[in-house]
Amino acid sequence: MTDQRQRFALIGTGNRGTTMWGQNLLEGWRDSVELVAICDTNELRAERARTMIGSNAPIFTDIGMTLNQTKPDLVIVCTRDSNHDDIIVAALEAGCDVITEKPMTTSVDKIRRIREAEKRSGKRVDVSFNYRFAPTAYKLKELLASGAIGTLTSVDFHWYLDTNHGADYFRRWHAYVENSGSLFVHKATHHFDLLNWYIDADPQTVSAFGELRNYGAKGPYRGTRCKGCEHASYCDFYLDLSADPFLETLYEDPSDLDGYVRDACVYREDIDIPDTMTANIRYTNDVVVSYSLNTYMPIEGHHIAFNGTKGRIELRQFEKQPWERPNHDEILVVKSFGGGVERIKVPHSAGGHFGGDDRMRNMIFRGGEDKLGQRAGSRAGAMSVLTGIAALQSARSGTTVRINELGDIG
Ligand SMILES: NC(=O)c1ccc[n+]([C@@H]2O[C@H](COP(=O)([O-])OP(=O)(O)OC[C@H]3O[C@@H](n4cnc5c(N)ncnc54)[C@H](O)[C@@H]3O)[C@@H](O)[C@H]2O)c1
Known part of the structure; x- marks a missing residue:
């Protein structure tokens, strides 16, 4: 019997990609989907996410390589909002259906780009409005x-x-x-x-x-990030990353690669x-x-x-x-x-x-009446x-x- 499962690539392995569209999707919907590629511009975060998800899918740092080498049926987009359009359009043009995290994108030009690519390709974009x-x-x-x-x-x-x-x-x-x-x-x-x-x-x-x-600039004082901050003992917004193993594993060491710290100061002036x-x-x-x-x-x-x-x-x-x-x-x-x-x-x-989240995944992967x-x-x-x-x-x-x-x- 042929495998009817949708072969999907997961793009963006932060919190949302790793949990909702990684761990949880494979736990509950393994009969409907197979994870064939993981892509994140931060290779170390992707590796940590892959371990958390419990997968042996290959890791990529670029959407083009992901699509060329693994030929998925479906691409799930969990990157930062402003670059959803690049990933969605590349995926549609490679003949994939897309599920994108919300917001679909961030500007009128990007909306048009996505909708035109969707029409050209005849493929479908689902938006994750859970x-x-x-x-x-x-x-x-x-x-x-x-x-x-x-x-x-x-x-x-x-x-x-x-x-x-x-x-x-x-x-x-x-x-x-x-x-x-x-x-x-x-x-x-x-x-x-x-x-x-x-x-x-x-x-x-x-x-x-x-x-x-x-x-932001309304704050009474500021640092660059919570870790090591001189205001840590009295700041209401102090976040101790080391107290949260999930966040610490997924973000702390990987931040050496791209400078994306998970506990930047909420009072940054810019x-x-x-x-x-x-x-x-x-x-x-x-x-x-x-x-x-x-x-x-x-x-x-x-x-x-x-x-x-x-x-x-x-x-x-x-x-x-x-x-x-x-x-x-x-x-x-x-x-x-x-x-x-x-x-x-x-x-x-x-x-x-x-x-x-569960009901939305059921609707997308198992179908049924959408009254x-x-x-x-x-x-x-x-x-x-x-x-x-x-x-x-x-x-x-x-x-x-x-x-x-x-x-x-x-
Ligand atoms: N539907 C919901 O309720 C819900 C909840 C949380 C987050 N989200 C959405 O999910 C998306 C991700 O949120 P998050 O909190 O996981 O963010 P995050 O910053 O933790 O993760 C984003 C990941 O994308 C990677 N990335 C950035 N640009 C990339 C690119 N061009 N190619 C590949 N990887 C790239 C980053 O390295 C990072 O690992 C956002 O769009 C957010 O709005 C939706």
């Missing part, structure tokens, strides 16, 4: 589609990153617009994608603020992304959204409410908080005109992103990035930005 697969997201989408609150008119959506997770973006390459497009693109791509999916229309205009209030962001978005179906993203909170999670002509749906979901919480989330569906409230309990499920359109392609990847690009442009210019004036996305 939050669509969280049980609460599924339930919210189902409720909205059923017309539970009449016509949707506005959405309140606020996302909170805590002082561990939020700070992590300021320790690394994400802290520069050039690499990540800012958190309006890098992080909010998840949130803007959820909005686009829930609202079922395209974003049209964006008006935003983005300020750097807590990290950080150029906002840490405190708000945006108002208007959609083609006249729905308006009030959105915010904060990166130094004592909690992690989000609050979302959908307001309609016949009621309101509300969810407050905590991912980390300094108190006990039940093993479920609660969605409130409140009907107008004395219609009362329905309290829908949604049990937590195990695994990353409330089990969304609510959860599987996301390059258009969804593009639309959420465009919202982020528009938000950053608006925050910088003080003007309202029309998305269809940003340029042709192919």
Whole structure:
């Protein structure tokens, strides 16, 4: 019997590549995929990742060699955001399907490049929007589609990153617009994608603020990195890499090769992304959204409410908080005109992103019915990035930005 498994190359062996698309993919979906190549510009990180993944796939440091020598069917892209396009386009041109980590990319020109290559090649780009697969997201989408609150008119959506997770973006390459497009693109791509999916229309205009209030040049003192820092004993953001064997193994020695340290100072003066962001978005179906993203909170999670002509749906979901919480989330569906409230309990499920990572891999590798359109392609990847690009442009210019004036996305 011939082996039907998809032969895949893993590009980028940082945390996400090594765990989600390395260890975990092979643990759960070995019947669907075979890892045939590992590629990272940092050879030592790739070697360490290969050991963690438990593979004997050959290692490459260049996408061209990876594709030429191993001829994969599928390429999974886990590099930094700003070079996703180079890897995606090379993979499509070599006749491979692609799964790319979010954000799909960081600029309008790069979006167009990817979409044109996808059309030329006839291959498929999947974008890893795992939050669509969280049980609460599924339930919210189902409720909205059923017309539970009449016509949707506005959405309140606020996302909170805590002082561990939020700070992590300021320790690394994400802290520069050039690499990540800012958190309006890098992080909010998840949130803007959820909005686009829930609202079922395209974003049209964006008006935003983005300020750097807590990290970067706003810091009270600074060093270059936490390891050996003179401020270590009293800095709230001190990260002891040696206390985390996973991070230490994957990043510390490999940093000698490329200077990519995992614990760079969050107060570096050249950080150029906002840490405190708000945006108002208007959609083609006249729905308006009030959105915010904060990166130094004592909690992690989000609050979302959908307001309609016949009621309101509300969810407050905590991912980390300094108190006990039940093993479920609660969605409130409140009907107008004395219609009362329905309290829908949604049990937590195990695994990353409330089990969304597993469900997304099942959808991609095992197929099955996609009743609510959860599987996301390059258009969804593009639309959420465009919202982020528009938000950053608006925050910088003080003007309202029309998305269809940003340029042709192919
Ligand atoms: N979907 C999610 O929930 C989720 C969660 C975390 C990260 N991500 C995404 O995954 C991607 C990787 O994130 P990470 O935290 O693992 O980053 P990371 O910095 O830890 O790892 C990136 C790796 O890519 C390598 N690399 C950079 N340029 C390369 C190139 N041209 N060719 C080959 N290798 C290259 C780097 O050496 C590094 O090892 C990012 O796009 C991020 O947004 C998604």
